[in-house]
Amino acid sequence: MQILLGLIIGAVIGIAAHFSLPHRHLRGAFLAPLAGAAAAGVVWTAATWMGLGVDSPILWLVAVIAPAATAFALVPLVTRARLARDHADRARLGV
Template sequence: MQILLGLIIGAVIGLAVHFALPHRHLRGVVLAPLAGAAAAGIVWTALTWMGLGADSPILWIAAVLAPTLTTVVLVSLLTRSRVARDHADRVRLGV
């Protein structure tokens, strides 16, 4: 049940990243929260299997840093790719 804490933290961080980064109209609103929840869930599970409990600060720090880094990198790369592809399509169409 404690993994829900990690999943919720990851989804909230992902949602914050979605609204903090530019070009949010070029991506779906679910992408960043889902990526954040997945990253936090994987890290939370791995660290609890390694023996860390909810009382460990390392678990909480990792549950915040992993979705933050994952979501920022993923959303930035996908957005940059989308902007470049849209620009290439505009050039090709002469718009």
């Protein structure tokens, strides 16, 4: 049940990434929160399997760093890919 803490933290960090990075109209609203929640869930699960508890600051640190790194790395990649594909489509159509 405590994994919900990690999932919520990851989703909130993903929301922050979505709204702080440019070109948000080119990607879905759920991409960054979902990526952040997934990263936090994986890291939280791995850390608890290694024996870390909720009282460990390392668990909280990785639960914040992993979704931030994932969301802030994935969102620009997806945005650049979308911009490149749109540019290629416009060039192909002659617009």
